[in-house]
Amino acid sequence: MNNDFFQRVYEVARQIPYGKVTTYGLIAKKIGAERSARIVGYAMNVSEAFEDIPAHRVVNRKGVLTGKLHFDGTNLMQQLLESEGIEIENNTIKNLNDHLWFP
DNA sequence: TGCGTGACTAGCC
């Protein structure tokens, strides 16, 4: 049950295509836990250590790299996103709507 | 068993 929650989050996050990004709320809603968007973020935090989840492609609703600090403490997250053709400014995805991916 | 915390979101001031 609860464990499946993480599994579902990983499954959706893993489906994020290259050069695309999504939000915690979208993933949460996809797995039927729209209100648990925070848990999705928490799941990302631990999943990043176990599963090979592209957590750098997951941002908050505003397109801000909230987990940037959580990644490795530097701008690694931004570097990865920029490497995929995503423009970022001030820890925020500029054309979020253009790169946003809907699960 | 219970309180505090957090990669969020939406609403209110």
Add this chain to the structure above:
DNA sequence: AGGCTAGCCACGC
């Protein structure tokens, strides 16, 4: 328009 507060659920201590 921008910043702050409250609500939410799962996990750790």
